[in-house]
Amino acid sequence: MAQLTYRDAVARAITQEMEHDPNVVFLGEDVGGAGGVFKATVGLLERFGPERVRDTPISEQAILGAAMGAAMTGLRPIAEIMFADFFAVCWDLVANQIAKSSYMTAGQVSFPLVIRSGNGGGLRFGAQHSQSVENWAMAVPGLKVVAPSNPTDVIGLFAAAVRDPDPVMFFEHKGLYSSKGEVPDGEIVDTLGSAKVLRPGGDATIVALAAMVPRAVAAAATLAERGIDAGVIDVRSLVPLDTQTILREVSATGRLFTVEENPRLCGWGAELVSIVAEECFNYLDGPPLRITTPHIPLPSADALEDMAIPSIERIVTTIERAMQS
Amino acid sequence: MTSTLDEPAAPAGPPGIDPATLHRPEGSVDVPIQLALFRQMVRMRKFETRAYDLFMENLVKGTSHLSLGQEAIAAAFGEAMEEGDYTFATYRGHAHTLARGSSMTGVMGELLGRSCGVLSGKGGSMHLTDVQRGVMGSYAIVGAHLTIALGAAWSAQYKGERRVAVAFFGDGTTNIGAFHESLNLAAVWKLPVVFVCENNMYMEYTPIGAVTAVANPAADRASAYGLDSILVDGNDADAMYLTAREALDRARNGGGPSLIEARTYRSSGHSRADPGTYRPDAEVAAWKAYDPIVLYRSRLVARGVREADLDAIEETADGDVETATVNAKASPAPGADVLMRDVWADGGSSWRN
Numbered sequence: 001m002a003q004l005t006y007r008d009a010v011a012r013a014i015t016q017e018m019e020h021d022p023n024v025v026f027l028g029e030d031v032g033g034a035g036g037v038f039k040a041t042v043g044l045l046e047r048f049g050p051e052r053v054r055d056t057p058i059s060e061q062a063i064l065g066a067a068m069g070a071a072m073t074g075l076r077p078i079a080e081i082m083f084a085d086f087f088a089v090c091w092d093l094v095a096n097q098i099a100k101s102s103y104m105t106a107g108q109v110s111f112p113l114v115i116r117s118g119n120g121g122g123l124r125f126g127a128q129h130s131q132s133v134e135n136w137a138m139a140v141p142g143l144k145v146v147a148p149s150n151p152t153d154v155i156g157l158f159a160a161a162v163r164d165p166d167p168v169m170f171f172e173h174k175g176l177y178s179s180k181g182e183v184p185d186g187e188i189v190d191t192l193g194s195a196k197v198l199r200p201g202g203d204a205t206i207v208a209l210a211a212m213v214p215r216a217v218a219a220a221a222t223l224a225e226r227g228i229d230a231g232v233i234d235v236r237s238l239v240p241l242d243t244q245t246i247l248r249e250v251s252a253t254g255r256l257f258t259v260e261e262n263p264r265l266c267g268w269g270a271e272l273v274s275i276v277a278e279e280c281f282n283y284l285d286g287p288p289l290r291i292t293t294p295h296i297p298l299p300s301a302d303a304l305e306d307m308a309i310p311s312i313e314r315i316v317t318t319i320e321r322a323m324q325s
Numbered sequence: 326m327t328s329t330l331d332e333p334a335a336p337a338g339p340p341g342i343d344p345a346t347l348h349r350p351e352g353s354v355d356v357p358i359q360l361a362l363f364r365q366m367v368r369m370r371k372f373e374t375r376a377y378d379l380f381m382e383n384l385v386k387g388t389s390h391l392s393l394g395q396e397a398i399a400a401a402f403g404e405a406m407e408e409g410d411y412t413f414a415t416y417r418g419h420a421h422t423l424a425r426g427s428s429m430t431g432v433m434g435e436l437l438g439r440s441c442g443v444l445s446g447k448g449g450s451m452h453l454t455d456v457q458r459g460v461m462g463s464y465a466i467v468g469a470h471l472t473i474a475l476g477a478a479w480s481a482q483y484k485g486e487r488r489v490a491v492a493f494f495g496d497g498t499t500n501i502g503a504f505h506e507s508l509n510l511a512a513v514w515k516l517p518v519v520f521v522c523e524n525n526m527y528m529e530y531t532p533i534g535a536v537t538a539v540a541n542p543a544a545d546r547a548s549a550y551g552l553d554s555i556l557v558d559g560n561d562a563d564a565m566y567l568t569a570r571e572a573l574d575r576a577r578n579g580g581g582p583s584l585i586e587a588r589t590y591r592s593s594g595h596s597r598a599d600p601g602t603y604r605p606d607a608e609v610a611a612w613k614a615y616d617p618i619v620l621y622r623s624r625l626v627a628r629g630v631r632e633a634d635l636d637a638i639e640e641t642a643d644g645d646v647e648t649a650t651v652n653a654k655a656s657p658a659p660g661a662d663v664l665m666r667d668v669w670a671d672g673g674s675s676w677r678n
C-alpha cells in the first residue's frame with residue numbers, strides 16, 4: 001500500500017501496461033519530453049524511449065488516425081487527447097472510424113486501443129476546457145467508456161482498457177489529478193463493466209461518476225447524520241454498463257439519485273433512469289431524480305462554476321427534500 | 326463505353342497539361358507486367374461497367390462511385406505493391422480493392438447487399454475491406470484514411486517490418502485538414518507511407534481549380550512538407566507503375582513518405598447516376614480520347630503483343646464479371662443473425678449486463 005495521487009496513478013498505469021506488453025505504444029501532444037500538461041505522464045519517455053512514447057504535433061486527427069491504424073495492424077496504442085473538449089476537432093476518427101469499422105467490416109478488423117483524455121470541470125478553465133463529454137462517447141455504438149474516480153481505479157481500469165480488444169475512451173477527471181488514495185502494491189488489473197458499491201444504503205441509492213463520486217460519498221455521510229441512509233455506487237464504466245448492480249441496489253432502497261457533471265440533456269443518468277423505470281418500476285418508492293449541471297456551457301469564474309456543477313450541498317439538499325416529500 | 330469511328334487521334338499526353346511538368350520515371354516495364362496491368366485495368370473497367378448497369382436496375386442500392394477512366398492508378402499500385410503492403414482506399418474504391426486480388430463475387434455481392442459480400446452486406450460499396458489481401462478499408466469521410474494509413478505505417482516501422490501503407494484519395498481531399506496533418510506527421514516520423522492523389526479535376530461537382538489556392542492541389546503542397554513534387558500522367562499505366570515502384574521502394578528502404586499527384590479524369594459521374602453535366606463537353610471528349618485502357622492496348626500492340634492475347638484477357642474478364650454477377654444475384658440477403666454481430670471484437674454487440 002502506498003499513498004498515490006490520481007496523476008501519479010496514470011503514469012503508473014501506463015508504465016504497468018507498457019512493461020506488460022511490448023506492443024503497447026503511447027502518443028500525444030507534450031506527453032514525452034514535457035511529461036504531459038497535467039504532469040500525468042512524467043518519466044515515461046525516459047523509461048521507454050522515443051520509439052514507444054511519441055510526442056506529436058498539434059494534430060488530433062493524426063493522433064487518433066495513427067492510433068487506429070496501429071491498432072488494426074497489431075499494436076495496442078494509447079493515445080492522449082489533452083483536453084476532452086478537443087474531441088470536437090477529431091470526432092470523425094472516434095465516432096465514424098474507430099467505433100464503426102469492426103461492424104462495417106463484419107469483424108475483419110478490431111481496435112485494441114485506449115484514448116485517454118482530461119475531462120471535466122472545476123478548474124476555472126471556462127467553457128472550452130472544462131466539459132464532461134463522456135456521454136458524447138456513450139451515444140456512439142462501438143465505444144467502451146470508462147471514467148475512474150480514484151487512483152486505484154485509474155490503474156486497474158486502465159489496465160483492463162489496454163488489455164481489452166475494443167476501443168476504450170478513458171476519461172480522467174482533471175479535477176481529481178491532485179487527489180490521493182491508498183493504492184495496493186504490485187500489478188492491478190480490474191474489469192470493465194463493473195460498478196462498485198462504495199457504501200450500502202437502506203433508504204436511497206446515489207449513483208455517481210468520476211469527480212461526482214467523492215462528492216456523493218461526502219453527501220451520503222452528511223445525509224446519514226440527518227437520518228437518511230443513502231448508499232453510493234460508483235458507475236466507473238458507462239459502456240459496458242453494470243445495470244445489475246444498480247438495479248439490485250435501487251430495487252432494495254426504492255430511490256435513485258444520479259449525480260452527473262454533464263449538462264442536463266442526454267446525460268448518462270437519463271439512460272439509467274430509463275432502465276430503472278422500465279425494469280424495476282414496481283420497487284420504486286418515489287421518482288428517480290437527476291442532479292446535474294444545468295444545460296449551459298460552463299462559466300469560468302469560480303463563483304459561477306461552483307454554482308453550476310453539482311456540489312455536496314446541492315446533492316444533500318436535493319436528496320433530503322425528495323426524501324421528505 | 327463504346328468507341329466511335331470518328332474519335333480524334335489520341336493526344337500525346339493528358340489534355341490541358343504541360344508535358345514538361347510531368348514526372349518521367351526511369352526504367353521500363355516488361356511485357357509480362359504490362360499484360361498484368363492491362364488485365365487489371367480491363368477487369369476494373371468491366372466490373373464497374375456492370376456495377377453501373379446493376380445500379381440502374383436498382384440491384385445496387387444506395388450509392389456507388391465509379392473510377393471509370395482512372396483505372397491505371399489502381400492497377401499500377403496493385404501490381405507494384407507487395408503482399409504485406411496496406412491499401413487504404415476511399416468510397417471510390419472498387420478498383421483499388423480488386424487490384425489487390427479480392428474476389429469479384431465478394432465485391433459484387435457487397436454492392437448488391439448480399440450474404441456473399443466481402444462485408445456480409447454491412448459495409449456496402451463505400452467501405453470495401455479485405456484484410457487478408459491487405460485492403461485495410463475504404464473510407465467515406467474525406468481525408469480520414471490518410472491519418473489511419475499513418476498508423477499502419479507506424480506499426481510497420483515500429484515492428485521493423487518492410488511493409489508500406491498506400492493511401493488513395495482525390496484532389497478535393499487536399500483541402501481538408503487531415504491531409505495536412507497526415508503529410509506533416511508522416512514526414513516528421515519518416516513513415517513508410519505513399520500518398521496517392523488521383524486528381525480527376527473535380528471535388529464532386531466543383532472544379533478543383535475554383536476552390537484551391539494552387540494549380541496542382543497535391544504536388545504544389547509537397548514542398549511544405551519537405552517532399553518532392555511529383556506530378557505524373559495517371560492515365561499512363563507504365564508511368565504510373567514505375568512511379569509507384571519508386572515511391573514504394575523508397576518507403577520500404579527507410580526513405581520516408583511520398584506524395585504523388587496523378588492527373589486523370591473520371592469518365593462517369595461523381596456517384597450514382599450523375600450525368601456529369603457540369604463538365605465542359607470539349608473537356609470530356611478530350612479525356613475520352615485519352616482513355617488509359619485504349620491507350621495501353623495500342624501501346625502493347627505496337628510493342629508486338631498479339632491482339633488475340635489481349636482479346637483473351639478481355640474475354641476472361643467478361644466471364645469473371647458474369648460469374649460474379651450470377652453468384653451475387655443468387656446469394657441470399659443477409660439474415661438477422663448478422664445484424665447484431667461484430668460491434669465488438671468478441672463478435673457481439675452487448676453494452677450492458
Ligand SMILES: Cc1ncc(C[n+]2csc(CCOP(=O)(O)OP(=O)(O)O)c2C)c(N)n1
Pocket residue numbers: 417465466467468494495496497498499525527528529595
Ligand atoms: C468530410 C467530408 N466532406 C464532404 C463529403 C462529401 N463528399 C463525398 S466525395 C466528395 C468529393 C471528394 O472529391 P475528391 O477528393 O476529389 O475525390 P473524388 O470523389 O473526385 O474521387 C465530397 C465533397 C465527405 N464524404 N466527407
Ligand SMILES: [Mg+2]
Pocket residue numbers: 495496497523524525526527528529
Ligand atoms: Mg476529385
